[in-house]
Amino acid sequence: xxxxxxxxxxxxxxxxxxxxxxxxxxxxxxxxxxxxxxxxxxxxxxxxxxxxxxxxxxxxxxxxxxxxxxxxxxxxxxxxxxxxxxxxxxxxxxxxxxxxxxxxxxxxxxxxxxxxxxxxxxxxxxxxxxxxxxxxxxxxxxxxxxxxxxxxxxxxxxxxxxxxxxxxxxxxxxxxxxxxxxxxxxxxxxxxxxxxxxxxxxxxxxxxxxxxxxxxxxxxxxxxxxxxxxxxxxxxxxxxxxxxxxxxxxxxxxxxxxxxxxxxxxxxxxxxxxxxxxxxxxxxxxxxxxxxxxxxxxxxxxxxxxxxxxxxxxxxxxxxxxxxxxxxxxxxxxxxxxxxxxxxxxxxxxxxxxxxxxxxxxxxxxxxxxxxxxxxxxxxxxxxxxxxxxxxxxxxxxxxxxxxxxxxxxxxxxxxxxxxxxxxxxxxxxxxxxxxxxxxxxxxxxxxxxxxxxxxxxxxxxxxxxxxxxxxxxxxxxxxxxxxxxxxxxxxxxxxxxxx
Amino acid sequence: xxxxxxxxxxxxxxxxxxxxxxxxxxxxxxxxxxxxxxxxxxxxxxxxxxxxxxxxxxxxxxxxxxxxxxxxxxxxxxxxxxxxxxxxxxxxxxxxxxxxxxxxxxxxxxxxxxxxxxxxxxxxxxxxxxxxxxxxxxxxxxxxxxxxxxxxxxxxxxxxxxxxxxxxxxxxxxxxxxxxxxxxxxxxxxxxxxxxxxxxxxxxxxxxxxxxxxxxxxxxxxxxxxxx
Numbered sequence: 224x225x226x227x228x229x230x231x232x233x234x235x236x237x238x239x240x241x242x243x244x245x246x247x248x249x250x251x252x253x254x255x256x257x258x259x260x261x262x263x264x265x266x267x268x269x270x271x272x273x274x275x276x277x278x279x280x281x282x283x284x285x286x287x288x289x290x291x292x293x294x295x296x297x298x299x300x301x302x303x304x305x306x307x308x309x310x311x312x313x314x315x316x317x318x319x320x321x322x323x324x325x326x327x328x329x330x331x332x333x334x335x336x337x338x339x340x341x342x343x344x345x346x347x348x349x350x351x352x353x354x355x356x357x358x359x360x361x362x363x364x365x366x367x368x369x370x371x372x373x374x375x376x377x378x379x380x381x382x383x384x385x386x387x388x389x390x391x392x393x394x395x396x397x398x399x400x401x402x403x404x405x406x407x408x409x410x411x412x413x414x415x416x417x418x419x420x421x422x423x424x425x426x427x428x429x430x431x432x433x434x435x436x437x438x439x440x441x442x443x444x445x446x447x448x449x450x451x452x453x454x455x456x457x458x459x460x461x462x463x464x465x466x467x468x469x470x471x472x473x474x475x476x477x478x479x480x481x482x483x484x485x486x487x488x489x490x491x492x493x494x495x496x497x498x499x500x501x502x503x504x505x506x507x508x509x510x511x512x513x514x515x516x517x518x519x520x521x522x523x524x525x526x527x528x529x530x531x532x533x534x535x536x537x538x539x540x541x542x543x544x545x546x547x548x549x550x551x552x553x554x555x556x557x558x559x560x561x562x563x564x565x566x567x568x569x570x571x572x573x574x575x576x577x578x579x580x581x582x583x584x585x586x587x588x589x590x591x592x593x594x595x596x597x598x599x600x601x602x603x604x605x606x607x608x609x610x611x612x613x614x615x616x617x618x619x620x621x622x623x624x625x626x627x628x629x630x631x632x633x634x635x636x637x638x639x640x641x642x643x644x645x646x647x648x649x650x651x652x653x654x655x656x657x658x659x660x661x662x663x664x665x666x667x668x669x670x671x672x673x674x675x676x677x678x679x680x681x682x683x684x685x686x687x688x689x690x691x692x693x694x695x696x697x698x699x700x701x702x703x704x705x706x707x708x709x710x711x712x713x714x715x716x717x718x719x720x721x722x723x
Numbered sequence: 724x725x726x727x728x729x730x731x732x733x734x735x736x737x738x739x740x741x742x743x744x745x746x747x748x749x750x751x752x753x754x755x756x757x758x759x760x761x762x763x764x765x766x767x768x769x770x771x772x773x774x775x776x777x778x779x780x781x782x783x784x785x786x787x788x789x790x791x792x793x794x795x796x797x798x799x800x801x802x803x804x805x806x807x808x809x810x811x812x813x814x815x816x817x818x819x820x821x822x823x824x825x826x827x828x829x830x831x832x833x834x835x836x837x838x839x840x841x842x843x844x845x846x847x848x849x850x851x852x853x854x855x856x857x858x859x860x861x862x863x864x865x866x867x868x869x870x871x872x873x874x875x876x877x878x879x880x881x882x883x884x885x886x887x888x889x890x891x892x893x894x895x896x897x898x899x900x901x902x903x904x905x906x907x908x909x910x911x912x913x914x915x916x917x918x919x920x921x922x923x924x925x926x927x928x929x930x931x932x933x934x935x936x937x938x939x940x941x942x943x944x945x946x947x948x949x950x951x
Contacts, residue, residue: 224825224832224841231820588816591777592877593805593833595798716778719812 229605239578240610243571247614247698248621250564251691255622257560258690259681260629267677270477271638279419281515284335284344284505284522284529286325314402315356319464319496322351322408326501327529329493334526335505340518342510345419346502348411348492349483352463355402362398407449409463410483411492411502414438420506421482422474430457430472439490443468447475449484461485464495567614568698572705575607579706583713590715603710604703611699619691622683629681638675724884724917725751725774730783732769732940743769744780745940753884756911756918757944758931765937767921768889774919775808775887776800788884805833809878809916811907813890815870817862817877823849823869824858827877834881848876852906868899872906879910886911888920892927904930 233240329346336344412422414433422432428447433440443461450473455461459470468487476482493499509518519531579586586599732744743766751757751774759767772778773785776792785792787807792800809830817826827845836844849855852872862870871891878886888907892900904927911918922928928947935944 224828224838227825228818228821235820584814584816585818588810588812588818589829590801591775591804591810592830593801593881594829595801595833598833714778716772719772719777719816 225602225605228602229609232606233609236578239574240606240613243574243607243610243702244614244617246567246570247564247611247695247702248617250560250567250698251615251618251694252621252625253560253563254694255619255683255687255691256625256629256681257557258687259622259626259683260679261557262682262684262687263629263680266682267636267679268638270677271675279423279508280506281509281512281533282507282519282522283532284327284331284507284526285503285532286327286529314358315354317352317354317464319350319352319409321496321498321501321503322349326498326503327505329500329502331526331529332502332505335507335522338518338521338525340509340511340514340521342508343416343419344505344507345413345416346489347413347420347504347506348489348496348498348501349503350409350411350492350496352405352407352409352485354405356405357400357402359400360398362395365394365396366392407485408483409485409487409492411489412486413489419508422486425474425476425481427472428475430470432472432474433486433488438488440488441466441468441491442471442488444472444474444486445470446481446484446486447473448481463487466491466495564694564698568701571607571610571614571698571702575603575610575702575706576709579603579709579713584719586710586713587715587717587719590713591719596711596713599713600707600711603706604700607703607706608696608699611695611697611702614698615692615695618695619688622691626681626683629679633678633680635676636679638677724753724755724788725749726784726786727773728784728786730770730773730780730785732766732773732778733781742940744773744937746783747937747940747942749935749942749944751917751919753917754915755933756908756931757920757933757935758928758947759919759921759935759937760923760925760928761937766940766942767937770937770942771887771889771919771921774885775810776804801833805830806881807884809881809883809886811871811874811878811886811888811891813893815862815867815874815894817870817873819862822859822861823854823865823873823876826862826873827880830877830881844880845876848880849873851879851910852876866899867895868902871895871899871903875903875906875910879914879916882914883916885917885919888918890921890923892922892924900924900927 326348327346332344332346335341410421412420412433414437415435417423417432417435422444425446427444430444432444433442443463445455445461450456450470455470455473457470457473461468461470463485468491474481474486489502493501507518507522509515515533515535519533522529522531589599590596727747727749730744730747730749731742734741734743747766747770749770759770761767769778773780773792774787776785776787776795779793783793787803790803792803795803818829821829824842824845827848828841831841831844846855846858849858849872852875854869854872854876857865857869857873862873865873871894875891878888886907891907892903895903907918907920908930910916920927920931928934932947933944934947935942
């Protein structure tokens, strides 16, 4: 009888039932979409962090550059070109420099690995190669009449008149300089630990990655964007500071942003950059993700002079549209969706209560026939619950569709990292970036941090669907509660008297 | 069967106190047929509600087989209604979404009768009121007289001790009125029920062996010479 009565009543009031269910559906769909977008934000943030950290890395240990003394100039790369006597002068300079951080002794890796809560630790060396090729052309000095020029006086590029080195009246014509600047980043990786460090977030697209025996092999793995830009392929050669390396593989960063453009064995990186026994970053995996803060404290205490950064620290430095969207989703989006759901539940409650108001004679009659208040209440709640379930089903379908649409569209978000936090935004004049600064292809070193474009997805987890089901049932129960309260207070005599 | 002792019922209508029943004493025996008449607002329906355990008196006792309905808990009172008292209303009060059979079944739900048995008994009750052909019809598909027959079947299906009818012919035309009254009287006699009916209709009232009149909450009962 319960189900027959329930089914018939819902069929009779299907418009009202549809309104109630639609309201709940809207609220639930919003909750699902906002929750899934929030999850997508977290995934995106995770990807951004992984692109710097590498998979499985819980902390990094670095040593920031020493604070410059007041008035001191930051150290910059110097290029010295030897002058020649006559004609065009071809000049070339190939500099390989440690990038971003002060170096640490590679024995620090072992010290860090011994700390309580540390599962594993590996070191890496971030480098930047700056190569300048070009030539100077001497200018010619035309002497003035009264002030003879000085033969052999160095000419200035371009043209100068009056007050020039040859004296008043001398004129310099011709001359100049043309240089190509080529720059790329390198990362010396510990090939014996292939599952920790920045290379873990890249997938081999051609060739292979390092073998654990290639600790000192003259082999490199290239980032796919760099390889494409330079027209390099597997099996080809890459020359770094005069040393030829075989290209064994090309990898693509999962997040679209690689930690370096060229990966090579750590020992080779140390030798080439004259940094034997030195590293810039230690990647640490904790034994338990709940112990990360304790590990951080232990390392800071026992390995002095280092900066220890966790993913939580790093996450705080994410800015840009990803951060804005994440904040929007976690604050306004959530509140908005819950407000809509609350409004829907209230409207559903009022409609249910109003429906009970229209059925006082019906319920009064049933009570007169011996139906208990509990039985009448269950009937009302049952109807509201079905509305909730229908609303929940519609809402889940709409929510899944919404989440699917977000994933299909995959709007691009930008994450900026490390620009504003001294801990790994860099100290001193370097403008360093955590985990190996990004250098634009052929450009100068990034001074404001790392910018990563990442596509937003909206993954719907079982927990979100479970939450939606609970909200639907809860919404139905609350809505039913309004009507049930009214129905339970109904005295049969009053109910019958009111309509006689 | 029934014994009402000093039953009063007062309502508040705004600031005014209304004495719907003002010290009613009444005895109704097993198998009696009593018709209650009186002007509108005189307290007829209120008295019927007291007898049916739908309402409680302000003071006094309503004894049904020695049990004071006024003092029963809500749960017990509901159980008494479910087991012992059948109601027939002027507006039929059928559930519009349920068929004739299902409407009759609703009276058996509180008694915990199993579904199959419930259906059999409901069909039997509808047969006894001549509606066996209309089991699957909704109230909206039945005439007024047929609806009232369904309501009578619903009232009798649980085999109550008492049948209370509040203006059962009020919404029916004259020919249907006689048909329904004949049916009610016949069934009550057949089952030995105590039958109390409120009516405005003097023609119906004249058929009862006892006639009670309520005016301003006070009752007078006289033996009638039934006109049949």
